Amino acid sequence: MATREQRIHRLIERSVADRRTGEVLWRVVSPDGLDVVHGNLDRPFFIASVSKLFTVACLAQLRDEGRLAWDAPIAGYLPDLDLRGLAVDGGRDVSGEITVREVMAHTAGLADYFEGPRPDGPTTLERALRSDFGWGEAEVVEWTRAMTPARRGRGLYSDTGFQLLDGVVERLDGRAFAESVRARVTEPLGLAGTFVFTPDTLDRFDEMAVIRHGDRELRLPLLLASCGGQGAVVSTLRDGVTFLQAFFDGGLFETTLLDEMLTDWHRIFSPLEYGTGVMRFRLPAVLTGFRSFAFEGHSGASGVVWYRDARTGVIVIGTVNQLQQRQLPYQLMIRTAAVAAS
Structure with missing residues (x-):
């Protein structure tokens, strides 16, 4: 019988083989020690609206x-x-x-x-x-x-x-937003591969994984350098897990604030909901193999998901680097998280 790690790798490979996806970078971590990685842990990619x-x-x-x-x-x-x-x-x-x-x-x-x-x-x-x-x-x-x-x-x-x-x-x-992120988040957490892309870092654009729009490879350095905390943060699979754990476990701010963030959910795009600064992704159990998930974190329009399931503690950090097919990362997230939680 295949192990959970083998099953997750197979699911990811199917996504990689899908001609609609761009460069797939994926990591699934569970509380019982499972840690499955596809791609280079330190490959930088734009995390789009996860920057929020x-x-x-x-x-x-x-x-x-x-x-x-x-x-x-x-x-x-x-x-x-x-x-x-x-x-x-x-x-x-x-x-x-x-x-x-x-x-x-x-x-x-x-x-x-x-x-x-x-x-x-x-x-x-x-x-x-x-x-x-x-x-x-x-x-x-x-x-x-x-x-x-x-x-x-x-x-x-x-x-x-x-x-x-x-x-x-x-x-x-009293400083640029990128400097606040460096001083408040990336340096304290040791996120060596994470920074806010700005007009001062345009020369680093080609270091990042390419984002596609359908079959077209996008070159939008000026757009991305304009987005700040809306969508200009660059990060990695390694740093993503560290950040999300700190965000939810008190490594960045008092955990009492989470009680306020993770309430008063309201729909923005079905099936995405928003609390206070945090996004939630939920589907009816009938659509997830009768497993109940409540993924809390954030998504990004370029195929990025940074979520932790509130029920199982499984963390999924990944990107398919595809702007046009926005359902693809959610499908892979549900499937890989379900295996990790099994």
Whole structure:
């Protein structure tokens, strides 16, 4: 009979053989000592929106330090930014009232500048796929102000919100977001292969695993260098497990904050839900071989999953490096986690 490790490797190899996937890097770790790796543990790859967990870690530390109140209006921490018109509730501009917590939970009513519909044509992502370009905080605010706001209190995934949250970290720390991540997260945890990709590191772009969009290999260094904690963190399989364990086990901030993060779940994209800064992936048991999973962590649009199952403790860190087929990493995550938990 095949071992769990052999069965997991077979599942991964099937994904590798799937012509829709890009370079597959995968790691599955279980509490009983199982640790299955496919690919180089130290191969760097863009973790896309999983980067948001690094923003959340910084925000949690700032709260622990008594320098940030999650229930305070975010505008108070961004006094130099004109947020008027970004959030509207019942026809009333509430941009000065939306809280840090609401922005972290994607319930502030902010449009999504990155993949949301823009009144002047294609989405920001669609434009960049045609011709790579970069932007900054001011452009994000301007673009979002021109978009139709969402309904406050209802879940709508917004990269604009995390642009603002990165700005909060920068203003409170008095340094670039990438420097806060280095000082607060990567250096304390010894994450040697993890950093925020910025305009200062454009020359390192070719070190990373290639992201594909269908059959096309993407070169989007300017886009990625613009995304900060929304989607510009580079990491590895080795560092991913270390980070996720620290995030959930108190290695980065007080674990009491997790009780707040992992409540008030609301749907954003079926079957993805959001708490406060943390994503959850759940499917009905009938669709998972009648195994019940509650994967908590975060996903990324380029085929990235960084999750720990709340019920079994199994951790899955991986990427299929494919932007177009977004279901692929979830399918592999469920299958490999099910074997690891068996």
